[in-house]
Amino acid sequence: xxxxxxxxxxxxxxxxxxxxxxxxxxxxxxxxxxxxxxxxxxxxxxxxxxxxxxxxxxxxxxxxxxxxxxxxxxxxxxxxxxxxxxxxxxxxxxxxxxxxxxxxxxxxxxxxxxxxxxxxxxxxxxxxxxxxxxxxxxxxxxxxxxxxxxxxxxxxxxxxxxxxxxxxxxxxxxxxxxxxxxxxxxxxxxxxxxxxxxxxxxxxxxxxxxxxxxxxxxxxxxxxxxxxxxxxxxxxxxxxxxxxxxxxxxxxxxxxxxxxxxxxxxxxxxxxxxxxxxxxxxxxxxxxxxxxxxxxxxxxxxxxxxxxxxxxxxxxxxxxxxxxxxxxxxxxxxxxxxxxxxxxxxxxxxxxxxxxxxxxxxxxxxxxxxxxxxxxxxxxxxxxxxxxxxx
Numbered sequence: 257x258x259x260x261x262x263x264x265x266x267x268x269x270x271x272x273x274x275x276x277x278x279x280x281x282x283x284x285x286x287x288x289x290x291x292x293x294x295x296x297x298x299x300x301x302x303x304x305x306x307x308x309x310x311x312x313x314x315x316x317x318x319x320x321x322x323x324x325x326x327x328x329x330x331x332x333x334x335x336x337x338x339x340x341x342x343x344x345x346x347x348x349x350x351x352x353x354x355x356x357x358x359x360x361x362x363x364x365x366x367x368x369x370x371x372x373x374x375x376x377x378x379x380x381x382x383x384x385x386x387x388x389x390x391x392x393x394x395x396x397x398x399x400x401x402x403x404x405x406x407x408x409x410x411x412x413x414x415x416x417x418x419x420x421x422x423x424x425x426x427x428x429x430x431x432x433x434x435x436x437x438x439x440x441x442x443x444x445x446x447x448x449x450x451x452x453x454x455x456x457x458x459x460x461x462x463x464x465x466x467x468x469x470x471x472x473x474x475x476x477x478x479x480x481x482x483x484x485x486x487x488x489x490x491x492x493x494x495x496x497x498x499x500x501x502x503x504x505x506x507x508x509x510x511x512x513x514x515x516x517x518x519x520x521x522x523x524x525x526x527x528x529x530x531x532x533x534x535x536x537x538x539x540x541x542x543x544x545x546x547x548x549x550x551x552x553x554x555x556x557x558x559x560x561x562x563x564x565x566x567x568x569x570x571x572x573x574x575x576x577x578x579x580x581x582x583x584x585x586x587x588x589x590x591x592x593x594x595x596x597x598x599x600x601x602x603x604x605x606x607x608x609x610x611x612x613x614x615x616x617x618x619x620x621x622x623x624x625x626x627x628x629x630x631x632x633x634x635x636x637x638x639x640x641x642x643x644x645x646x647x
Contacts, residue, residue, distance in 0.1 A: 259292040261285055262355055262374065265364040266301040268330070269312050271498045271526070272464035273564035274382055276321045277416065277439040278364045281380065282328045284637050285360075288644055295331040297354065302502050306332045310501060320498075322529050360647075363410075366469075367557070369402070372409040376647045379410045383470070383561045384424040403428075412643055417562045417583035435643060440636035441567040447629055450573030451537065452618055457491045459607070460539035460574060462532065462565040463546070464498040465512075465525070466505045470558050470582075472497065473545035475508070478515050484604055485519065491611065492520040494539065496532055499525050536572035540617065541610060543603070544578035552581050563587050570594065571628035573621035577606045587631075593623040 265278055282294050296314075300306050318324055333351070338344035352371050355361040361374035367385040372378075388399035413430050414437050415421035421436045459481070463472035474495050481493045499509055513523065524531065546560040559582030560566075566576050566587050578584045580596035588594035595606040610617040 257291070259289045259360065260358045261292060261294045261360045261362065262331075262358040263294060263296045263362045263364050264351065264355075264368065264370065265296055266299045266304075267366060268296060268298045268317075269304060269500045270464050270466065271312055271317065271320050273439070273562075274364070274366065275317065276564060277382075278380075279317055279321050279323050279325065280440040280633060280636060281362065281364070281640070282325055283323055284640050285362075286325065286327050287637075288641065292327055294325075294328040295358075296328060297331045297333060297351070299333040299335045299351075300337075302504075303337065304500065304502060306334070308501060320529060369406050371405050377410045378643070378647075379413045381413050381415045381420055381424055383420055383557045384413075384427050386427055411647060414640075414643070417586055419556075419559070419583045419586065420561050423556050435639075437636060437639040438631050439562055439564055440633040441564055441628065441631040442571055442633060444629065444632045444634055447571045447625060450621060450625055452573070452621075454537050455540050455573070456538045457611075458535070458539040459488075459491055459493050459541045459543055460496070460535055460569065461493070461543045461545075462496045462535075462568065463544070464500075465509050466500070466502070467508050470546055470560060473548050475512055475515070476545050476548055477543055478512055478521060480600060480603065481521060482515070482519055487604065487608060488611070492522065493543075494522045494524065494535055496524040496527055496535060533572075536569060536574055539569070539572075539574045540621075541607060542566065542569035542574040542576045542578070543607075544576065544584065545603075547579055547581040550581075556582075560584055566594075567628050567631045570624035573618075573625050575610055575617055575620050575624055577603060577610070587627070589623075589627070591620075593620060593627040 268275060285294060286292060298306055314325055314328055335347045338347055348370055352373050356373035358374040361372045361377045363370060363372060363379045366382050369385050388402045390396050390399045407428055407430060412435055413424055413433050414435050415424055416439050418436055421434055424430060424434060461477055499505060544566055547558055550558040552559055562583035566578055566584060569576055576588055576594035577597060578588060580598050588596055590596050597603040597606055
């Protein structure tokens, strides 16, 4: 009998690291069940036009991440933009009703509080939402009821890092339902020997372009590079990222394009996998700044919850110089396979140190490549199989 699986991810058109994670999860499900059909449920959040001819297809997902999904398709849902809390709740109920028609529901929506109503339900947690909270009686009782139903509707909550798992437990006390499984980054045979002769004086940053939440701070990196251009002579900054058709995000990129005029700074928007891999092959250093100037204890959702692109860079011998916050601290071992910075001064210091000492940079690059092997697709599949075997 065909297994019917629903995956909720309205952020699908961003085709960022989360979508790579989702794609490999779908591939695992396709391989786990002999007969399965997977629907990725998307809707028109933030006025995104899901019927646009530019809306990404499954083929584009496959091409972006070098994967092959053949039993997965897109399911589009038109939702009325909520103008009130009641309308928001009605939209939530519509999605929950759809989940009830499936054997397995995988909630892949960032900060979602949708209740899973399939036969089995999994919550892939990139960062946990906070509980419903209303101050006045009887609304406070309604909030407690919603929180109870959400928490108890899922068989497992799968966190993408120990950082995320900490906050999931802090907010929800989900206990034994919690499992940490790092996102899949590479097949083990894809990590090849570093070709140092191909490396150029390139600082690389990879992450989707968007405003708010845990945005990648590309505007800060551009400002920082321009401010220190005289100390980074002979080097270029290359910034790669996916961009949705959200008008706010498009305006953000337009402002960055204005800033980089006349400087050795280059943007790559919605590049295919081969172009991104070419940049990883050529780059020597990798910058990441998500969470900069944000208070990690007050706004943990604004940190990088894991750091897929950091691992991608490391696998190609691109030495990471990443902010000392969020999931990045679980990936990089200070001064062994990369650097963790706490201030602009440290970001500049570590960058200059590696620019001036190629021997040290290459030694750290080799260690970084070895470290990247700890985040393989095979390990991801193995950990998920343990969960699916007992579902």
